[in-house]
Amino acid sequence: MKKLAVVGATGLVGQELLALLKSDPKTSALKIDLFASQNYPDQKVLALDENWERLREADVIFNMASSETAQALREKKNPQQIVIDNSSAFRMDPEVPLVVPEINSELLAAKPKYIANPNCTTILLTLPLQVLKPLGLKRVIVATYQSASGAGKEGLEELRRQASGDDGGDYPVFGFPLHQNILSHNSRVRPEGQVGSGYNEEEWKVIEETRKILQIRHLPVSATCMRVPTERAHVEAVTVDLEENISLAEIRDLFLKAPGIRVVDNWTKNHFPMPLEAQKQGDVLVGRLRLDSGSDQTLHFILAGDQLLKGAALNAYQIYLAYLKYDNQNAS
Amino acid sequence: MKKLAVVGATGLVGQELLALLKSDPKTSALKIDLFASQNYPDQKVLALDENWERLREADVIFNMASSETAQALREKKNPQQIVIDNSSAFRMDPEVPLVVPEINSELLAAKPKYIANPNCTTILLTLPLQVLKPLGLKRVIVATYQSASGAGKEGLEELRRQASGDDGGDYPVFGFPLHQNILSHNSRVRPEGQVGSGYNEEEWKVIEETRKILQIRHLPVSATCMRVPTERAHVEAVTVDLEENISLAEIRDLFLKAPGIRVVDNWTKNHFPMPLEAQKQGDVLVGRLRLDSGSDQTLHFILAGDQLLKGAALNAYQIYLAYLKYDNQNAS
Numbered sequence: 001m002k003k004l005a006v007v008g009a010t011g012l013v014g015q016e017l018l019a020l021l022k023s024d025p026k027t028s029a030l031k032i033d034l035f036a037s038q039n040y041p042d043q044k045v046l047a048l049d050e051n052w053e054r055l056r057e058a059d060v061i062f063n064m065a066s067s068e069t070a071q072a073l074r075e076k077k078n079p080q081q082i083v084i085d086n087s088s089a090f091r092m093d094p095e096v097p098l099v100v101p102e103i104n105s106e107l108l109a110a111k112p113k114y115i116a117n118p119n120c121t122t123i124l125l126t127l128p129l130q131v132l133k134p135l136g137l138k139r140v141i142v143a144t145y146q147s148a149s150g151a152g153k154e155g156l157e158e159l160r161r162q163a164s165g166d167d168g169g170d171y172p173v174f175g176f177p178l179h180q181n182i183l184s185h186n187s188r189v190r191p192e193g194q195v196g197s198g199y200n201e202e203e204w205k206v207i208e209e210t211r212k213i214l215q216i217r218h219l220p221v222s223a224t225c226m227r228v229p230t231e232r233a234h235v236e237a238v239t240v241d242l243e244e245n246i247s248l249a250e251i252r253d254l255f256l257k258a259p260g261i262r263v264v265d266n267w268t269k270n271h272f273p274m275p276l277e278a279q280k281q282g283d284v285l286v287g288r289l290r291l292d293s294g295s296d297q298t299l300h301f302i303l304a305g306d307q308l309l310k311g312a313a314l315n316a317y318q319i320y321l322a323y324l325k326y327d328n329q330n331a332s
Numbered sequence: 333m334k335k336l337a338v339v340g341a342t343g344l345v346g347q348e349l350l351a352l353l354k355s356d357p358k359t360s361a362l363k364i365d366l367f368a369s370q371n372y373p374d375q376k377v378l379a380l381d382e383n384w385e386r387l388r389e390a391d392v393i394f395n396m397a398s399s400e401t402a403q404a405l406r407e408k409k410n411p412q413q414i415v416i417d418n419s420s421a422f423r424m425d426p427e428v429p430l431v432v433p434e435i436n437s438e439l440l441a442a443k444p445k446y447i448a449n450p451n452c453t454t455i456l457l458t459l460p461l462q463v464l465k466p467l468g469l470k471r472v473i474v475a476t477y478q479s480a481s482g483a484g485k486e487g488l489e490e491l492r493r494q495a496s497g498d499d500g501g502d503y504p505v506f507g508f509p510l511h512q513n514i515l516s517h518n519s520r521v522r523p524e525g526q527v528g529s530g531y532n533e534e535e536w537k538v539i540e541e542t543r544k545i546l547q548i549r550h551l552p553v554s555a556t557c558m559r560v561p562t563e564r565a566h567v568e569a570v571t572v573d574l575e576e577n578i579s580l581a582e583i584r585d586l587f588l589k590a591p592g593i594r595v596v597d598n599w600t601k602n603h604f605p606m607p608l609e610a611q612k613q614g615d616v617l618v619g620r621l622r623l624d625s626g627s628d629q630t631l632h633f634i635l636a637g638d639q640l641l642k643g644a645a646l647n648a649y650q651i652y653l654a655y656l657k658y659d660n661q662n663a664s
Contacts, residue, residue, distance in 0.1 A: 143475035143569035145514045145560065163495075175601070181608045182477045182560060182567045184620055184634065189599040198580070198599070198622025198632075207625060220626045224569040224634065228477065228514060228560050235514045237475035237556040237569075248530070267521040267530070269507075276513045288516055290530025293539060294552045300530075302516065302556065 001082070001324065002030055005058035007073065008065030009034035009045050012153055013086060016313035017064055026321070033058060037065070052076055060323075062316055063087060074114060082323065083114050084316050091116040091209055098212050100315060102260045103130045105322040115319055118213060119205040120150060120311030121225065124303055125236055126213045127284050127310075131258045132251075132299070136243025139220040142206065144185075145228045145235035147275060148178060150307050151186060156231060163229075178229050185225035200225060233275035234307045238300065245296040252289060260310065261286050273304035281306055282314055333414075333656065334362060337390035339405065340397030341366035341377050344485055345418060348645035349396055358653070365390060369397070384408055392655075394648055395419055406446060414655065415446050416648050423448040423541055430544050432647060434592045435462045437654040447651055450545060451537040452482060452643030453557065456635055457568055458545045459616050459642075463590045464583075464631065468575025471552040474538065476517075477560045477567035479607060480510060482639050483518060488563060495561075510561050517557035532557060565607035566639045570632065577628045584621060592642065593618050605636035613638055614646055 004021065008014040018034070021027045035048040035055060046054060048069065055061065056078050063070050063085040070089035077083060090096040097107035098116045100123050108115070118126070121144055129137065148159035155173045162179035171177060174186050187201035196204045203223040211219050228235075255263050264273045265287035273285035284305035292298035305311060336353065340346040350366070353359045367380040367387060378386060380401065387393065388410050395402050395417040402421035409415060422428040429439035430448045432455050440447070450458070453476055461469065480491035487505045494511035503509060506518050519533035528536045535555040543551050560567075587595050596605050597619035605617035616637040624630035637643060 141473055141571050143556075145477065145558065176603075176606060177608060180562050181606050182562060182636070183606055184602060184604040186602065189602065191599065196625050198620075199625065200602075218626075220624075222571065222624055222626075222630070222632060224475070224571075224620065224632060226477065226567070226569065226634075230512050230514060230561065235558070237558065239473050239554065239556075267523065270516060270518065270521065270532075271508075272516040274508060274513050274515055276509060288530075288556070292552075292554050293528050293531065294550075294554075298554070300554060300556060302558075304514070 001059040001327065003033070003058045004030055005033045005035060005055055005061045007035045007048060007055070007061060007063045007069060010036045010040060010043065011064055012149055012156070012308055013312040014064040016308045017062055017316060020313060020317045056081070060084065060320060062320075064313070064316070079113065081113065084117060084319050085114065086117040086312055086316055088119065088205060090114065091118060091205070092212065098209060099319050099322075100126055100213055101318040101322045102127060102258075103213055104215075108319070108323045108326050111323075111326065115323075117312065117316045117319065118209045119202070120307035121146065121202065121223075121234055121236065122206050122209040122213070123311050123315050124234060124284050124305035124307065125206065125238065126210055127258070127260050128238070128255065128286050128301065128303060129210065129214060129240070131254050131261070132240055132242065133214060135246060137214070137216060137219055137240065138243055138297075139241040140210065141222050141239040143224045143237045144226055145230070145237075146185065146225060147228065147230040147232050147234055147307065149232045150227075150234065159229060159231065174227060178227055181229065183227040185227055199223070230275050232306065232308065233278040233304055234311065235273065235275060235302060235304045237302050240299045242297050242299065246291065246299060248289060248291055251299060255286050255289070260284060263287060265289050273302055275304055278304035279306050280309065282310055284310055333391040333659065335365070335390050336362055337365045337367060337387055337393045339367045339380060339387070339393060339395045339401060342368045342372060342375065343396055344481055344488070344640055345644040346396040348640045349394055349648060352645060352649045358656075388413070392416065392652060394652075396645070396648070411445065413445065416449060416651050417446065418449040418644055418648055420451065420537060422446065423450060423537070424544065430541060431651050431654075432458055432545055433650040433654045434459060434590075435545055436547075440651070440655045440658050443655075443658065447655075449644065449648045449651065450541045451534070452639035453478065453534065453555075453566055453568065454538050454541040454545070455643050455647050456566060456616050456637035456639065457538065457570065458542055459590070459592050460570070460587065460618050460633065460635060461542065461546060461572070463586050463593065464572055464574060465546060467578060469546070469548060469551055469572065470575055470629075471573040472542065473554050473571040475556045475569045476558055477562070477569075478517065478557060479560065479562040479564050479566055479639065481564045482566065483559075491561060491563065506559060510559055513561065515559040517559055531555070562607050564638065564640065565610040565636055566643065567605065567607060567634060567636045569634050572631045574629050574631065578623065578631060580621060580623055583631060587618050587621070592616060595619060597621055605634055607636055610636035611638050612641065614642055616642055
């Protein structure tokens, strides 16, 4: 796997992925072709539509672009090419593994040729849920505080224009002003008569993908996904009902040992997970750990994580590294 | 009740209350004395410490100041004076009615001399919960998105200083930057060994006061209270488990008829309750109504409400108006 390709290389997630690939000695010496919807000669980015043959030369393709691009990719790729797809196009396809390496990297042992990177909010949520899974997950309720950059460059720029007082009264990404405001997530609400009616598509991804990643098909999960006027990193307020009675000390200990999680839970200093400390970090910050005042089988906590990194580019990159490990094991 | 007094007249809530008193023909002609911690001669505000005798002339005292002031007031007031207290000092006192007029104004029929105005987040939450109460409240889980002005003028100014790039690295109100950030609520976390350990005081108010207002002593309520970088109005994401199977049409109908609530729930336009539309409004906006995907006994919704108005000054004013009604009934 000597040649990589990044599709959607000019987007926020594409840029984060490139930074990861270039900074890690494992990948910095590899040939990396960059693709986007159009040519950017100064950035050595090729228009995908005109360069499918070039794309077919890569061993591994990272799709950091849209679901439409993912559909085209899956049709046109060579059978031996490996795709790590950040779009939602095939996440719920039973034949496509949906991977958070800390949780289910063993799915890569079968060397699948198409791997889905989960939704950002879902990745951040499943890390602590996986830690709690041995205690018996009975029900999960989450409310999110999602930043503008979760809607890409356009979302980030829309918020910044408003903050600078220059929005022109036009909100193509969020529909309403996000500056000084809190909005229901900008994805479509599923209409009456459809499964998941009343949930928006972001919430529905959290619900379905969480079940798939944790391999608990009927786990009761509910989400309320909201946009807040922050630039980067998401926060989630989580309630988990468990089968077993728990102690806070035991839970804290489990989180302290968990890969990909950093506990930030200083009660006396009111120091808890927050976007300004989560951004540009690989770990998910977890804190405000407390038992329900009425039940020792219910845990409440909050988390903060960089949705562009662990929620997207870093998780995709970790999938690649985990894949390499399995590939090398087979080769040796 | 011809003479009113407002203590804490220079604070954000005091100012909102004054605006209400002066704009309503029922009260605009009354004599209203203003008190604060110090004299403001230009605003005709008297220092409370030097003017207790003057305060004792009022028929009704609104305390929009601190719990410490409330303690002093309760000791020093004349027995016939009526106090409507926005502080948390006596809210959980079994002898003090905790009133949201749409829910329990009948508590005023006994003509209590001391009445508590609930916590802002609690008032906004109890309005829709009261509507759902006939369906059997089994459990309530809420995550909040609370604006900077909930921490008073100082909180609002701290956020504004940061937004203008002039914070000096000092965050006396919130402890950490709130601009571009999401913070756990700035109240103290209840220490280990105490009832409600791990909850912060704001969350604990929501839990205890909700039970008292709804008169369901052991109702399972849990709250996660967070600060968001907005200036005014709070948002809450609410999950309610009910005893009965419900239909969305039935719930929407109940909310449409409920006093103090305005339904904002346009699925196709993604138009839902938001701070910019809730601020300076008396009603609580309710929307994102949906049944849990796994249970017809669970409702999810969000609300947005002006915490300075219905969450504080307006509710206090409505208590006064409801009291007047009972007073006039007895007189006639």
